Amino acid sequence: MSRACGGTILIVDDHPDIGWLLCKLMSVRGHTVKAVQTSAAAVAAIQGYDCQVAVVDYRLPDGNGLDLMGRLTAIRPSLLIILMTSFGTPTLHKALKNVKLFAYFDKPFNNQDMISAVEAAIEEAERKS
Secondary structure (H helix, E strand, C coil): CCCCCCCEEEEECCCHHHHHHHHHHHHCCCCEEEEECCHHHHHHHHHHCCCCEEEEECEECCEEHHHHHHHHHHHCCCCEEEEEECCCCHHHHHHHCCCCCCEEEECCCCHHHHHHHHHHHHHHHHHHC
16 A cells, blocks of 8 residues: 555554554654544544544553444544454454454554555545545
8 A cells, every 4th residue: 555645543542652653654654643542532532533544452541442433433433443452362353243343453563564554444434435
């Protein structure tokens, strides 16, 4: 994927270093990125931030990524979600089969794979709009 500009992305991860890394990876490619560290902050942010893609950590201090996905898509139904976690268990993998995710990553993830997935999600969002 060689897309170089234009997407809007929300990063939700309670580890500031992951948020910083993802913001850097996406902003140098011309995307607008906002990072938050909690579910509550994500819900507040998305109400005033017209993003196409959310990259969401599964474990957050005030909830989990699956619950947050439902809250975010209730506010912004066209939002595409990429879920990531350091805690990928067989139970979680089974639960993921029943939700609408654009992509899923175990941490640590390959930076180029994440960039490709986010940019593919942006392209899909633009096709649907």
